[in-house]
Amino acid sequence: MKPTITYDDFDKLDLRVGRITAASAPDWSNKLLQFTVDFGSEIGEKTILSGIKQWYAPEVFVGKCYVFVINLAERKMGEGVSQGMMIMADDADQPRPFPLPEGVTPGSVVR
Numbered sequence: 001m002k003p004t005i006t007y008d009d010f011d012k013l014d015l016r017v018g019r020i021t022a023a024s025a026p027d028w029s030n031k032l033l034q035f036t037v038d039f040g041s042e043i044g045e046k047t048i049l050s051g052i053k054q055w056y057a058p059e060v061f062v063g064k065c066y067v068f069v070i071n072l073a074e075r076k077m078g079e080g081v082s083q084g085m086m087i088m089a090d091d092a093d094q095p096r097p098f099p100l101p102e103g104v105t106p107g108s109v110v111r
Contacts, residue, residue: 014109015087015109016039017066017067018048018067018107019064020038020065021036023059024058025057026078028080029053029080030053033049033053033056034047035086048082049077049080052095052097067098072085
């Protein structure tokens with residue numbers, strides 16, 4: 001278990017719903033999938049990289065909504081730059097993203 005944090009620490013995270021509009025497996029990486037994610041008109045699109053290529057094909061994500069942390073500092077990963085992070089459950093043998101039900105609005109704040 002990680003150290004206990006205060007509510008103020010948690011409140012610094014900007015968790016938002018994002019709809020993946022495009023996904024690919026860049027040929028420059030053996031680990032990463034690259035997502036183009038729509039966060040609605042207030043935020044727009046961001047590029048998110050995730051090290052889940054060995055478990056998932058990129059096309060399974062397109063058109064689905066997930067929860068993302070969108071206020072992480074940009075991070076260079078291989079030849080790309082990630083502008084956030086998808087929230088996943090770290091299962092025993094692989095990470096498991098959880099798609100949200102249809103009808104959730106991209107850009108919605110997760111509390």
